Amino acid sequence: MSKPGRGPQSERNFLTKIAVGSGFVITWFLGTLAAELLGGQANETSIGQFAGRFLLVALVVVVPLTTLVWAGIKLWKWRHPSPPEPPPPPEVAWPAEPEPAAWRPPGPIYDRDDEVAATVRTLLATGVAVVCGARDVGTSAVAEAAVQSLINDRRIADRDVARVDLRSRSSRTPDDARATAGRILSMFRQDEPANGTPKVLANAAERLHDVLAKQYSVLLLDNVAVPDEIEWLIPQWTERNNRQPWLVIAGETAIESVVPGSGVAIAPLSTDGMREIWHADTDTMPKEPARPLMYRRRRFLPRWVRDLLRPRRELPRSAPLSTPDPIDALVAVCRGRPRAIKAVARETTGTDREAEVLALLASMNTDENNPLVGIWRAVLLRTEDSLSPEAAWLLHALAVIPVTALTREAIAALVTAHAPDAGSSDALPAPFEELRVRDFVEEVRNRYRLPLEIRWAITGQADQPDVDKARVAVPALVRHHADRVVRRANQLDVRSVGARAAAWLHEEEPTLRPLFSPEYYQDGEVLLAVIDDLARIAGALEYWYVREQQADGLLKVSAALGELADRAQRRELSALAAARKATAYRMVGQRAAAEEQLALVAGEARAASTHDLGTELVTRLHVEKALLGLAGGESTRDGAEHPKVRRSLEEIADNKRHPGAGIAMINLGAMHLAENSPGAALEYLERAEAMARERQDTSCQAQAVELQGIALSGSDLHEAVSRWQEAKQLFKAIGEEQGRARCLQHLGAAALVDETVAARLADGTRGAVPLLQESKQLRAGQPDTALVDEYLRAADGDMGPDKPAYAPK
DSSP, rough: OOOOTTTTTHHHHHHHHHHHHHHHHHHHHHHHHHHHHHHHHHSSSSSHHHHHHHHHHHHIIHHHHHHHHHHHHHHHHHOOOHHHHOOOOOHHHOOOOOOOOOOOOOOOOOHHHHHHHHHHHHHHHSSSSEEHHHHSSSSHHHHHHHHHHHTTTTSSSGGEEEEEEEEEEBBSOOOOOOHHHHHHHHHHTTOSSSSSOOHHHHHHHHHHHHHHHHHHHHHEEEEEEEGTTTTHHHHHHHHTOSSEEEEEEEEEGTTTTSSSEEEEOOOOOOHHHHHHHHHHHHTSOOOOOOOGGGGGGGSSSHHHHOOOOOOOOOOOOOOOSOOOOOOHHHHHTTOOOOOHHHHHHHHSSOOOOHHHHHHHTTOOTTOOOSSSHHHHHHHHHHGGGGGGGGHHHOOOOOOOSSSOOOOOOOOHHHHHHOEEEEEEESSSOOHHHHHHHHSEEEEEEEEEEHHHHHHHHHTTTTTTOOOOHHHHHHHHHHHHHHHHHHHHHHHHTTTTTHHHHHHHHHHHHHGGGGOOGGGGGOOOHHHHHHHEEEHHHHHHHHHHHHHOOOHHHHHHHOOOOHHHHHHHHOHHHHHHHHHHHHHHHHHHTTTTHHHHHHHHHHHHHGGGGGGGOOOOHHHHHHHHHHHHHHHTTTTTTTSSHHHHHHHHHHHHHHTTTTTTTHHHHHHHHHHHHHHHHHHHHHHHHHHHHHHHHHHHHHHHHHHHHHHHHHHHTTOHHHHHHHHHHHHHHHHTTTTTTTHHHHHHHHHHHHHHHHHHHHHSSSSTTHHHHHHHHHHHTTTTTOOOOOHHHHHHHTTTSOOOOSSSTTTOO
């Protein structure tokens, strides 16, 4: 650290002093010289004799003194700079969700002309084509070729095609309907469905079709494993009478009957097609013979004669019958799976390829259900010894972890757990790079996955994990995700980074959910090593799910954590999971189920002194019971739990060092609002806002300001509107769409009942309509939008709102 008076700022001040002093000397010299000259001339005239003495004084005294004062002021300002004005609040834009990747023309396809033509015919006839077949027979290639055929025929443009890869990030199970719907709608910047009920999923399908109809001509859903992933959206297409956007689905045989009359079954590739792939990938296809020089002279002949005379391309001849052709044996073993023969072509690169193929076939187990797995098992036996020890360990670790589609940082965490000096997150670690160049892993949109067939080849189709590697790799991966999700959840309320943290959680939540699958933790040592980190992830996800009103995700993660906690004999974590399940049931209106979960919490909450979560469980128990009472129409004055809740909240609110003090004040304010005591509510809400400003907790500040608007709406609607506008901007800055939707609903309702508010919010008395429409769009994935629908009908003149404009929802 530099000494005082010796830094760059002191040097600038010293140079300023020299410049000001030099300016003063020059000014004094010029002033004196001018005074002498003018004074000599002034004595020659009567006017000059009168004014000369004053001019002389002005030039000799006043001007230098003025210059000196000015220089002193400037010097003082440089030495005492005024503090900079605070910058205006940053306008943080919500980071865009990942859009569907631009369409790329697919590679060559062999001997599938009939299937491609059938897919095109089916699509044009019904508007939906379901391309299905056994795993790895090439359904994706046929679907892509059919779409490319439409592009080549100029029926559609390549920019009008949206392709969505539905492979799950779980290494075992496909996504359920709600998770799949969320992934697809997020791709098109639509609100995810809050749960998996038929009504909510039907609404999601309708919204998806509407947004696609405005932007795209074809939606291609690739790698669909089970009907449950797509059944929710099918009615929106089958009821549209073959209108664009068309729907192309590629997946396994199980989805064939999803759309009767639209299925295109794909059989294993023919022997000729498999041989063509082999010759193309091994570059053994003979070149076209050169045309003879006399070819140009035959133009006068009819076309059929020229065709007869044109040299024919000869396919490579099979070996004599007495010598078995190893390529024929390879084609038979691959059983029509194009990727199987491609894998062999990549791995047999020596000068004697046929001998390599024979050696590979000799090491194969032909009893595999999936021939591609057998091929890869033989490839691993042949090549694994050539891998470095670190790369071999990483390959087996990738086969036993719960998730796939890993980021660079997650890969680095795995490598570091086994070999700390192998690399960093700035670049792909050397062991992983070794696997990548050998085609053991594939890259999909900046994520890396171990293909399922290689995973099965390593672990066996029973998927029995390598325990030793799992005990190192799984805890390292879970700990990595726990550190990152907790950090991002803490950033959600920070104005400068909140929107980006929300976007990160949107993208990563599908990766975090599979970590809670109980089947990955059959080994007790692995379970004990990860249970606390899983609890950290569940806590961060709870905050995210409640904020986004995603009750389905909260329920499933909490249920899985509860099961794992029971197996690990962590009763306090099991009770905490039950409390979170009660929250999820309350969010979807299942009061009986919520009360059942709270009964499980009560027993553990009574043993509050036996573990660290005791106080939290007691508070959660009281708060949830009170919220259940409010949801059932129970008065806050009459409810049995409300006095206990109030005391608990007041204790927290009075402790300024408590991290939940601000939220406690907000809840106390909300309770006073429910009791119709806006004055008392404002007192708590203003304290909560002040504390949130001090802590830079933008979410807490926004909630406090929003509720202040509700408290003021009965006495000063215009002031309430100002609070809601401020809260809306705060929610927008941190990407909290549900809070922003509530504020828009408040503003739209206020515009309905007060024309001056409507004129203030928009130039006209119908300013409520765009506000309410935007609010409904932001909450489109929620199961209950009845109130905003009621306000919209009132804005259209169908009816008047039964509820006051400030009614919170």
